[in-house]
Amino acid sequence: MSADPTRPVAETRREKRETSPQRELEQIKADLIAVVSHELRTPLTLIRGSLDTLLRPDLALTSDQQERLLRRAREATDRLSLLIDELLSASQIESGDYVLQSQVVDLNEVVRGVLSNLAQLGDHRLQATLSDTPLLVRADPLKLEQVLNNLLNNAFKFSPPGSAVTVCVKADAARREALVSVTDQGRGIASEDQAHLFTKFYRVDNGLSRRTPGIGLGLYISERIVHAHGGQLRVQSEMGKGSTFSFSLPLGDDDAPTDD
Numbered sequence: 001m002s003a004d005p006t007r008p009v010a011e012t013r014r015e016k017r018e019t020s021p022q023r024e025l026e027q028i029k030a031d032l033i034a035v036v037s038h039e040l041r042t043p044l045t046l047i048r049g050s051l052d053t054l055l056r057p058d059l060a061l062t063s064d065q066q067e068r069l070l071r072r073a074r075e076a077t078d079r080l081s082l083l084i085d086e087l088l089s090a091s092q093i094e095s096g097d098y099v100l101q102s103q104v105v106d107l108n109e110v111v112r113g114v115l116s117n118l119a120q121l122g123d124h125r126l127q128a129t130l131s132d133t134p135l136l137v138r139a140d141p142l143k144l145e146q147v148l149n150n151l152l153n154n155a156f157k158f159s160p161p162g163s164a165v166t167v168c169v170k171a172d173a174a175r176r177e178a179l180v181s182v183t184d185q186g187r188g189i190a191s192e193d194q195a196h197l198f199t200k201f202y203r204v205d206n207g208l209s210r211r212t213p214g215i216g217l218g219l220y221i222s223e224r225i226v227h228a229h230g231g232q233l234r235v236q237s238e239m240g241k242g243s244t245f246s247f248s249l250p251l252g253d254d255d256a257p258t259d260d
Helices: 009-055 063-095 107-116 141-157 218-228
Strands: 103-106 125-129 136-139 164-172 177-183 232-237 243-250
Touching: 009 063, 063 218, 103 107, 103 141, 107 125, 107 136, 107 141, 107 164, 107 177, 136 141, 136 243, 141 164, 141 177, 141 218, 141 243, 218 232, 218 243
Parallel strands: 125 164
Antiparallel strands: 103 136, 164 177, 177 243, 232 243
């Protein structure tokens, strides 16, 4: 069908401009539904498969085989729980219902707690350097644990086997800030991707990320948590040389000591 010659050119151009963002939004929604559906279906399939095998009367499973199936189901349940928690957190952030339960805490102790409770390291080497003195910040310790767990999990997922992941906690005396960084030896992040890392549902488009579970909410949630604490989450990365994610928090006590 040919264009209506009586319609003003400016009107036609305006419609094209309005249609393009709408189509882009519809595509984003479609991609999100596809990713979330896949991320939900995969752990559910693993859980169902493990339970079906355990319940088969014709199989005489050894205790080791049963334990492996139960561990597989447990890991899938943890993955499903994390996905749901991320979706709920993102929804609360968007609606303004994300409430911080702030108190004065020693950032060293928060980090120690996370490191001692790490469920999986794979075959990575974890190295930690904490401040020699207490670093008191006013923060929600559970939310800080969520941020650090996300950064560590990403470092483990995107680092080669046998490589080191380094956690560092220190103070910036000049800025009166506490600094926490997580450094990996992965493939690095291209500069064009770094600008989008903290946006919702963004995932770096490479072969490794496509094979790694996730829907692109972890860094978005982490950035919003750090921002709500008055801090900033940053990334430094170079292709082939790994990445460092670091966040700063204002020191919560004027008399708190700082590292040089």
